[in-house]
Amino acid sequence: MTTTDKDDTRFLDRPDGARLAYAKAEGRGPTVVFFGGFRSDMTGTKALALDAWARRTGRAFLRFDYFAHGQSSGAFEDGTVGRWLDDSLAAIDALTTGKLVLIGSSMGGWLSLLTAKHRPGRVAGWIGIAVAPDFTEELMLQRLAPEQRTTLERDGVLRRPSRYSDEPDILTWRLIEEGRNHLVLREPLRIAGPVHLFHGQKDPDVPWEYSLKVMAHLEATEVVATFTKDGDHRLSTQADLDRLIAAVEGMCG
Numbered sequence: 001m002t003t004t005d006k007d008d009t010r011f012l013d014r015p016d017g018a019r020l021a022y023a024k025a026e027g028r029g030p031t032v033v034f035f036g037g038f039r040s041d042m043t044g045t046k047a048l049a050l051d052a053w054a055r056r057t058g059r060a061f062l063r064f065d066y067f068a069h070g071q072s073s074g075a076f077e078d079g080t081v082g083r084w085l086d087d088s089l090a091a092i093d094a095l096t097t098g099k100l101v102l103i104g105s106s107m108g109g110w111l112s113l114l115t116a117k118h119r120p121g122r123v124a125g126w127i128g129i130a131v132a133p134d135f136t137e138e139l140m141l142q143r144l145a146p147e148q149r150t151t152l153e154r155d156g157v158l159r160r161p162s163r164y165s166d167e168p169d170i171l172t173w174r175l176i177e178e179g180r181n182h183l184v185l186r187e188p189l190r191i192a193g194p195v196h197l198f199h200g201q202k203d204p205d206v207p208w209e210y211s212l213k214v215m216a217h218l219e220a221t222e223v224v225a226t227f228t229k230d231g232d233h234r235l236s237t238q239a240d241l242d243r244l245i246a247a248v249e250g251m252c253g
Contacts, residue, residue: 009071012064012094020087021071022064022095025051030099030124031060032248033092035108035115038135039162039169041070045236046105046129046244053245059252064091066111076170077157080178081136085114092119099124101193101251103244106132106206106233109214113184116191125193125251129244130233131214132206136179139206140171152176163204185213191220196247198240200231 012020023042032054034047041047042063054061066084068074088111092100100122104112109131116123132139144152152158152173159168195218199211208227215223226243228235235244 011071012091014087014090017073018067019073020064020067020091022062022091023051024063024095025054025059025061027054027058027060029060029097030101030252031062031096032101032103032252033096033112034061034063035088035102035104035112036063036065036069037106037108037132039069039076039165040105040108041065043070044105045234046241049241049245050103050248053248057249060096062091062095064088064095077172080175081110081114081182082178084111085118085182088112088115089118092122098122101125101127101248103127103129103248104131105129107135109133110135110182110184113189114182117184117189120190120192123192126191126195126220127244127247127251128195128197128211128214129235130199130203130206131197131211133214134179134183134185135206136176137183138185139210141176185217187217188219189214189217191218193220194222194251195220195224196251197223197225198228198231198235198244198247199225200228200233200235202230203233205233 008023042065047063065072066087068076068079102112109128110133156173158171162169197211199208201208
């Protein structure tokens with residue numbers, strides 16, 4: 001069931017009573033779907049730039065907020081990779097038809113890869129921006145100081161300053177443990193269509209070499225990577241956005 005709020009935001013009602021915020025542009029396919037990052041939302045620079053491009057060019061586009069992100073309901077401490085994957089699948093199943101070009105930013109790269117794994121016949125292409133598949137295990141857990149890990153395991157939650165918000169990052173041990181059910185860098189990553197990876201070489205959160213690790217696992221018709229020497233984690237300058245949109249247009253034909 002979908003309900004509508006003010007402006008372009010609508011809500012998809014989930015069976016458990018949760019509400020997922022989303023916005024979509026109607027147009028010709030394939031539908032471009034944007035997956036945001038950890039604690040990000042669908043009003044970020046890249047998501048809105050893609051929305052504007054889609055409306056200007058008559059393309060189908062979907063952006064949405066996972067459980068406990070942005071305007072969606074839920075407490076962040078209750079969020080897990082599996083829950084956010086369920087949200088992603090529910091959104092594309094209910095709100096899109098036909099082929100999809102998936103775009104994943106940071107954690108969204110992980111969730112979009114999992115989506116491609118669960119809906120392989122619908123994928124026309126995949127674009128990753130500073131992608132962080134398996135980040136709970138490979139990046140988050142490995143970077144914790146011993147005392148932080150002790151606190152996380154003992155208390156079940158760890159709060160630490162965020163680089164991007166006045167609110168602290170909230171890490172839960174449940175997020176780490178549940179994430180182990182969804183690790184993708186243990187097997188080939190098969191994408192039915194072309195792939196384009198973007199990564200900034202001054203990314204303080206996800207090392208640019210991580211995209212090389214992802215590339216080594218990819219099996220796709222074409223794999224291209226663009227590394228920006230002065231690029232940060234967000235890759236949201238006008239030049240970054242222009243390169244992203246060019247790649248999307250190429251995949252959309």
